[in-house]
Structures are given as structure tokens and as C-alpha cells.
Amino acid sequence: MTEIVALHDVPEFHEQTDVVVCGLGGAGVSVALEARATGAEVVALERFSAGGGSTMLSACEMYLGGSGGTRLQRDLGIEDSSENMVNYLMTCFGEHADRARVEAFVDGAAEHFDWLEAQGIPYRRSLFEGRDVVALTGDSLQFTGNERAWPFDQRATPVPRGHLPEDAGHEGGMVVMNTLLGKLEGAGVNCWYDSRLLGLIQEDNGRICGVVAKVDNAPRYVLARRGVVLTTGGFIMNERMTQQNIPELASICTRHGNPGDQGDGIRLGVAAGGVAIHMGQAFVGVAHYPPAQLTYGLFVNAQGQRFINEDVYLSRLGAAVSQQTDMRAFMFIDNRYFARPDYHQTTEIVAVGETVAEVEEEAGLPPGSLQHTVEYYNRYAAEGVDPLFHKSPTWLAPLIEPPFALVDYSLPLLQPACFTLGGLDTLPTGEVLNAEREPIPGLFAAGRTACGIPRTGAGYASGMSVADATLFGRKAGRQAALQPQR
Numbered sequence: 001m002t003e004i005v006a007l008h009d010v011p012e013f014h015e016q017t018d019v020v021v022c023g024l025g026g027a028g029v030s031v032a033l034e035a036r037a038t039g040a041e042v043v044a045l046e047r048f049s050a051g052g053g054s055t056m057l058s059a060c061e062m063y064l065g066g067s068g069g070t071r072l073q074r075d076l077g078i079e080d081s082s083e084n085m086v087n088y089l090m091t092c093f094g095e096h097a098d099r100a101r102v103e104a105f106v107d108g109a110a111e112h113f114d115w116l117e118a119q120g121i122p123y124r125r126s127l128f129e130g131r132d133v134v135a136l137t138g139d140s141l142q143f144t145g146n147e148r149a150w151p152f153d154q155r156a157t158p159v160p161r162g163h164l165p166e167d168a169g170h171e172g173g174m175v176v177m178n179t180l181l182g183k184l185e186g187a188g189v190n191c192w193y194d195s196r197l198l199g200l201i202q203e204d205n206g207r208i209c210g211v212v213a214k215v216d217n218a219p220r221y222v223l224a225r226r227g228v229v230l231t232t233g234g235f236i237m238n239e240r241m242t243q244q245n246i247p248e249l250a251s252i253c254t255r256h257g258n259p260g261d262q263g264d265g266i267r268l269g270v271a272a273g274g275v276a277i278h279m280g281q282a283f284v285g286v287a288h289y290p291p292a293q294l295t296y297g298l299f300v301n302a303q304g305q306r307f308i309n310e311d312v313y314l315s316r317l318g319a320a321v322s323q324q325t326d327m328r329a330f331m332f333i334d335n336r337y338f339a340r341p342d343y344h345q346t347t348e349i350v351a352v353g354e355t356v357a358e359v360e361e362e363a364g365l366p367p368g369s370l371q372h373t374v375e376y377y378n379r380y381a382a383e384g385v386d387p388l389f390h391k392s393p394t395w396l397a398p399l400i401e402p403p404f405a406l407v408d409y410s411l412p413l414l415q416p417a418c419f420t421l422g423g424l425d426t427l428p429t430g431e432v433l434n435a436e437r438e439p440i441p442g443l444f445a446a447g448r449t450a451c452g453i454p455r456t457g458a459g460y461a462s463g464m465s466v467a468d469a470t471l472f473g474r475k476a477g478r479q480a481a482l483q484p485q486r
């Protein structure tokens with residue numbers, strides 16, 4: 001990778017424009033459309049022969065609401081408020097979340113939904129009330145997994161905010177990205193495909209004023225009069241970067257993304273003086289539902305002890321499992337609720353027995369540990385309470401119908417889906433910050449190239465990557481377009 005090229009070393013500029021967008025996934029297409037709408041000339045580089053990135057592969061569930069509700073929430077008579085949504089997101093991402101960024105997101109989320117609909121993405125006016133990772137019913141609104149669970153239900157009133165394209169199921173990314181990419185030509189964005197960003201051009205005063213791209217196997221220099229926006233996605237496909245930053249996951253996870261998730265934008269941003277933050281954070285998916293009935297099961301670690309309420313979102317569970325000894329965890333379940341998890345057909349049944357003691361012994365758990373855990377849980381579940389982890393009464397029932405089973409959800413066996421959350425430190429408006437947290441003139445980032453809202457706390461929250469990438473992508477596009485011309 002070329003990395004940083006001094007302006008005075010550029011042999012010639014092959015193209016001049018206002019804003020250069022690097023990577024045409026969810027963040028990049030949003031940057032490009034918004035920068036054009038703000039009046040800037042835009043060149044968009046995409047490494048592959050077509051845009052889409054990981055966003056195209058995704059279900060494109062977007063977590064949106066606040067401000068009295070999105071148009072979809074309002075049409076369904078669902079009340080929402082910004083305060084409630086901020087409280088929920090701050091609970092998801094913890095005390096060290098970036099509150100200013102969360103508030104900026106919530107302020108813009110309802111308008112962002114209007115923008116998505118205005119681009120032509122169809123959303124059906126119907127709510128899926130069940131518990132699933134992605135509603136497969138065609139409905140466009142759902143709870144995303146944590147809202148009705150402790151401690152979220154204590155700090156925010158549960159409101160469904162997962163917005164899904166109509167009838168798309170897991171194919172939402174195709175709908176969203178085909179729609180947005182289809183707008184580029186009409187909007188007048190100059191798209192360069194098969195064009196890989198290799199380097200950034202820097203003036204002596206530190207300002208970024210262009211890029212070097214590899215096109216037809218030759219370097220091409222593009223001058224950016226107003227700004228360069230890095231939107232090349234995360235780094236889950238980069239072996240070295242994952243070994244450096246998420247070593248314990250790198251060797252066992254299933255890499256969830258597209259081959260371009262090489263961290264190019266993050267590395268170039270750092271080379272230009274930016275700082276990569278929260279690089280050890282990742283989405284870890286332990287999908288213990290659907291079917292929803294598995295939520296009645298009990299999770300225990302290798303000590304036979306519970307460590308979480310089982311009615312949470314799958315990535316909150318994933319984060320918790322990754323904290324257990326040797327990343328091992330098991331679901332204890334009875335005959336009444338037993339089923340194979342839809343997304344983890346490779347789970348192994350470790351032990352089966354007519355009594356809890358038999359299961360415990362066959363699994364090699366410490367004597368009495370599982371028996372104690374199940375006896376305690378069942379005693380209170382019969383009264384509809386969970387004194388330890390406050391699982392909702394909806395999912396509480398004594399596990400008493402033999403045979404009983406212990407099913408292995410240990411991460412080395414499961415090889416859970418992972419994608420990265422760390423990236424460049426930026427302002428909510430996209431400016432890339434240096435170590436003193438001062439903007440590097442001319443340089444912006446969005447999507448998983450930047451460190452967005454999902455960064456800290458006990459696990460990622462569903463719908464927050466694409467919503468963050470596209471909403472903050474639009475902000476970065478506008479900000480770059482509004483910079484004075486050099």
C-alpha cells in the first residue's frame with residue numbers, strides 16, 4: 001500500500017473534484033449522495049467491479065426511532081421519544097459510550113428513515129412482535145433483542161425500533177444497496193469501479209487533498225478540493241490486523257463480511273495522523289434463538305454457573321460467553337423446550353440424562369454445581385422471578401420435564417460470526433481526529449472505517465452498524481461538501 005504521498009511528489013492529477021469517497025458500501029453511497037445533494041462534485045472509488053460491500057450482504061436492519069418516532073412507528077401508533085432511545089443506547093454501549101454521538105444519532109434517526117424511504121426503499125406498515133434475529137414474516141418493524149430484557153427494560157421503555165425492508169428477510173441489504181447504488185448515476189456521482197484506494201495525498205500543512213488509486217494496474221492521482229472520505233469498511237478479513245487486535249477471536253471466528261474488509265481506510269487514516277480506537281471490540285454472534293422457545297433454556301459456564309439472563313440479544317450473549325473460562329458455555333434445557341438452534345446446526349449435545357445429576361456427571365461439571373444452579377433457578381422460576389439475572393417472566397418456567405440435555409455453545413466449537421467495531425476516532429460529523437483530538441483538515445471517515453456508536457459495553461446491539469454507517473455517512477458527506485475549496 002502506497003500510504004501517504006506528499007503533494008509535491010504527485011507527478012500529475014488525472015482527475016480533479018470536490019469530494020473523493022473511498023469505498024461504495026452503505027457508508028460510502030450515503031456520503032456520495034449527500035455530498036452531491038449539498039452541491040459538491042463527487043468521485044467515488046470502489047475496489048471491486050460493483051459496490052455494495054458488507055452492507056449488501058446484510059439484512060440491513062436499521063435501529064431508528066426517537067423524536068416522536070419514525071414515520072413507520074407513527075403510522076403503527078407506536079410512541080417513541082429521543083430521551084427513551086438515548087437511555088436505551090447508553091445502556092447498550094455502557095458508561096463509556098460517546099454520548100454526543102449517541103445524541104446526534106438519535107436526533108437524526110427519524111429524519112434518516114424519511115430519507116431512506118424517499119430514496120425508494122420499501123417499508124411495510126406492520127410490526128413483528130415475536131423474538132427472532134430478523135423477522136422473516138415480511139414485517140418492517142421489530143424488537144431487536146434487548147429492549148424487553150433486563151437491564152434495558154429498567155432504564156428505557158421497550159419500543160420496537162428495528163426497521164427492515166419489506167418482505168426482504170435476510171436479503172434486506174440487496175434491497176437497500178441496489179436502491180441507493182441505483183441513485184448514483186442520476187445524482188451525477190462519478191463512479192470509478194475496479195479502483196482500489198492505495199494512498200492519501202497530503203499537503204505540507206497536513207491537509208489531505210487527494211488520493212492515489214490503482215486503476216488498470218497503474219496509479220491514478222485524484223485531487224480533492226474539499227475533502228476525502230474513507231468508507232472502506234472494517235478489517236475482519238485482514239489476518240494480521242485481526243491477530244493484532246482481536247487475537248482470541250481471530251483463530252476461532254467465522255469472518256462476517258466481504259473480502260474488501262481489509263482495513264485499508266483505517267490504516268491510511270492512521271498513516272495520515274489519525275488514531276484507531278476500540279480496535280479490540282467486535283460483534284460476536286451466539287444465536288441461541290430462533291426458535292424462540294430456546295430462550296427458556298439456562299446458560300451455564302464450565303463451573304456450572306449462570307452468568308446472564310437468556311432473553312438478551314445474541315451478541316450480548318456472545319460478549320458474555322467470550323468472558324467465560326476458555327470461552328465455554330452450555331445451554332441446559334428440558335424435553336419440553338428442547339430444539340436445535342436455527343443458526344447453529346453444529347452445536348453438540350454434551351450430555352443427556354433423566355436427572356440433572358446424570359447430566360452434570362456425564363458433562364464432567366463440578367459435582368453439585370449444575371444441580372444447585374437448576375434447583376435455585378427452578379425454585380424461583382415457579383414464582384415467575386429470576387433473582388440473579390432478572391430474566392423476564394415471559395421466558396421463565398421451571399425446567400422439570402426429563403430427559404434433560406446440555407448443549408455446547410462454547411465459542412471454539414461454535415465459530416461464531418464476528419465483524420469488527422474499532423476504527424478511526426472521528427467527530428459525529430466525520431472529521432478524522434489526531435491524537436490531540438483535533439481534526440485533520442480534509443480527512444473524513446464513516447461506517448466501520450470509523451469507530452461509531454457500537455464500540456464499548458457488553459456487546460453490540462442489533463441494527464446499529466448499518467444505521468450508524470448510513471446516517472453518519474450522510475453527515476460526513478455534507479460536512480466534506482461544505483469545506484472551503486483549497
Ligand SMILES: Cc1cc2nc3c(=O)[nH]c(=O)nc-3n(C[C@H](O)[C@H](O)[C@H](O)COP(=O)(O)OP(=O)(O)OC[C@H]3O[C@@H](n4cnc5c(N)ncnc54)[C@H](O)[C@@H]3O)c2cc1C
Nearest residue numbers: 023025027047053054055058061197233260447448465466
Ligand atoms: C451477513 C451479515 C449480516 C449483517 N446484518 C446486519 C444488520 O442487519 N444490521 C446491521 O446494522 N449490521 C449488519 N451487519 C453488519 C453491517 O452489514 C456492516 O458492519 C456494515 O454494513 C458496514 O458498512 P460499511 O459501509 O462501513 O462497509 P461496507 O458496506 O463493507 O463497504 C465498504 C466498501 O469499501 C470497499 N473497499 C474496501 N477497501 C477499498 C479500497 N482500498 N478502495 C476502494 N474501495 C474499497 C469495499 O469493496 C466495499 O464496497 C451484517 C453483516 C453481515 C456480514
